[in-house]
Amino acid sequence: MTDIIIIDDHPMLRKGLSQLLELEDEFHLVAEVGDSRKALEVVLQHEPDLILLDLNMPGQDGLQTLNQLRDAGVDSRIIVFTVSDDQADIHRAIHNGADGYLLKDIDPEEFLASLKRCMNHEQVISPGIQDVVRSALAKRLPENLHPAVQYLTDREKEVLRLIAGGLSNKAIGNQLTIAEGTVKVHVKRVLAKLGLRSRVEAAIFAHEHAKEL
Template identity: 55%
Template sequence: MSDMVVSDIIIIDDHPMLRKGLIQLLELEVDFNPVAECGDGKQAVELAQQYEPDLILLDLNMPGFSGIDTLKALRAADIDARILMFTVSDAQEDVVEAFKWGADGYLLKDMEPEQIVEQLRQALTGQMAISPELTNILASAIRHKSTIHKANINDLTSREKQVLKLIAAGQSNKLIARKLKISEGTVKVHVKRVLSKLNMKSRVEAAVWLVENRIS
């Protein structure tokens, strides 16, 4: 067990009872460490900067500063934690909007506890975490967009192409840095440039575009 990686997690939800329940669930798992919680999106950015968590569970429907507002603020602050939306909404527009602004997953609150734990572990390995019933909604929405996207792989440098392919493989910035033997900060710069050149807002969108266009 000495090689076990313990992941720090922050929970952002405006329902205190739900936060407490999630914390109790996570504390049962030896590889999860819930380090902070809050019910306010604006405070979430401060907590993320303070604790530098590996993963953030973020409620979508919060009063005032919404989950999407919080997601945008976290990414604008260069928080590179895995961010999973945790919500009751299975509306296509909510799912697509979340991934558009940089979410790494989208989980429904009616999932079984063991499913939540499984999806969190999946997200922490660099994979996308999504409630199974939402997979088709996301795939069809992004597939439609990718067919009209004018992005050109030739706009990328050879290093940026390497980074894009590793993004498509579900690798986190930390894993990409290790694989390419460069710093995590350099990876962040490459990812930003890749998304900017392809006119995309999220890693998921870029990954789907790469697969849909059969670029190898």
């Protein structure tokens, strides 16, 4: 089951998403956050698999929240869910570690399908903005990251390969016979050493440098 947290200041939107998520047995809404300034505390408390994050919120906007979450080592998949199709917002979201960018006019069935794809380590993007997102991601990933592979331990390389294979932290722990908490530590170190901000970027990196891993 995928544990999800919604971070959005609109109660009606949160209620609608909650009802939509209830249609799928594999999704479990563990918390809703209306005040983005409390987002980090709630996320650290529940450690969700997936976060749906609005951009335009009072007090602290979604980009600040996204950056705060990644800086704190949160490795949950994060999908920006917003009305903004502004290229600058899209680029900043990807640069700050978003795993996907969906517009709020998306069809409900496509929305649910996108969440499932994101949990399989696919990048999820609303139709019409794919080129902008891919351009942002390409700029986020340095061309010559491969020398950093030498700084990964053998265990970290194993974890990176399994991330690329779409495995969750729990599944990685089971395969390597280590605790899920230990896997989280390895994931954070891998991202830090490679200068990456999300598991999606790590998976892309692993595929591009498979021969070195």
